[in-house]
Amino acid sequence: EAQLLESGGGLVQPGRSLRLSCEASGFKFEDYAMHWVRQAPGKGLEWVASISWKSGSIGYGDSVKDRFTISRNNAENSLSLEMNSLKVDDTALYYCVKDTSIRGFINAFDMWGQGTVVTVSA
Amino acid sequence: DVQMTQSPSTLSASVGDRVTITCRASQSVYSFLAWYQQKPGKAPKLLIYKVSNLENGVPSRFSGSGYGTEFTLTISSLQPDDYATYYCQQYNSRTSFGQGTKLEIK
Numbered sequence: 407e408a409q410l411l412e413s414g415g416g417l418v419q420p421g422r423s424l425r426l427s428c429e430a431s432g433f434k435f436e437d438y439a440m441h442w443v444r445q446a447p448g449k450g451l452e453w454v455a456s457i458s459w460k461s462g463s464i465g466y467g468d469s470v471k472d473r474f475t476i477s478r479n480n481a482e483n484s485l486s487l488e489m490n491s492l493k494v495d496d497t498a499l500y501y502c503v504k505d506t507s508i509r510g511f512i513n514a515f516d517m518w519g520q521g522t523v524v525t526v527s528a
Numbered sequence: 529d530v531q532m533t534q535s536p537s538t539l540s541a542s543v544g545d546r547v548t549i550t551c552r553a554s555q556s557v558y559s560f561l562a563w564y565q566q567k568p569g570k571a572p573k574l575l576i577y578k579v580s581n582l583e584n585g586v587p588s589r590f591s592g593s594g595y596g597t598e599f600t601l602t603i604s605s606l607q608p609d610d611y612a613t614y615y616c617q618q619y620n621s622r623t624s625f626g627q628g629t630k631l632e633i634k
Binding site for chain 1: 583
């Protein structure tokens with residue numbers, strides 16, 4: 407069964423850093439773009455970052471650009487999100503998400519992990 | 529950036545009702561539009577991609593239409609399992625989501 411398993415969330419002070427990880431299984435990870443989407447408590451979905459299958463294309467949402475870095479390791483079927491200079495507004499459930507399209511970049515998102523919670527608070 | 533606006537934000541409907549949710553884009557996204565369903569405490573689930581294509585396993589009572597800047601998600605006969613929050617997503621220019629439409633029991 408295909409699945410995505412996030413880890414690395416937790417409580418962190420403003421200005422500090424945190425690294426999220428996502429372990430993929432059950433599908434050919436190296437063929438698909440991957441994404442991070444977050445959801446603040448009681449709020450809607452917000453796109454955070456995307457990376458293409460071979461890391462040739464990368465994109466970030468405006469609110470995280472220059473602070474977050476997405477990366478992937480196809481040999482280990484893993485996706486990461488390095489989050490620096492964290493702000494209170496970054497508090498959210500972070501989802502690891504698989505793209506629908508083989509060897510594309512950003513399309514519809516057909517598989518979501520259960521998410522990992524990041525809380526930024528003093 | 530492309531802004532996506534859904535209406536209504538909240539919708540009250542009864543089992544068996546025909547329900548329509550609208551999503552408007554601030555600029556044309558052509559046919560690069562998807563719909564998701566999210567239930568409380570759960571991850572979103574892809575329902576429809578490229579305006580009108582049903583994801584595998586999605587009941588045929590769900591349908592989508594539109595082009596350019598205006599899109600609709602229709603549930604032909606509302607079922608108890610359909611009470612959830614629905615989001616549209618454009619993926620023509622990077623990507624962005626609508627603010628969500630909460631479908632409540634009337």
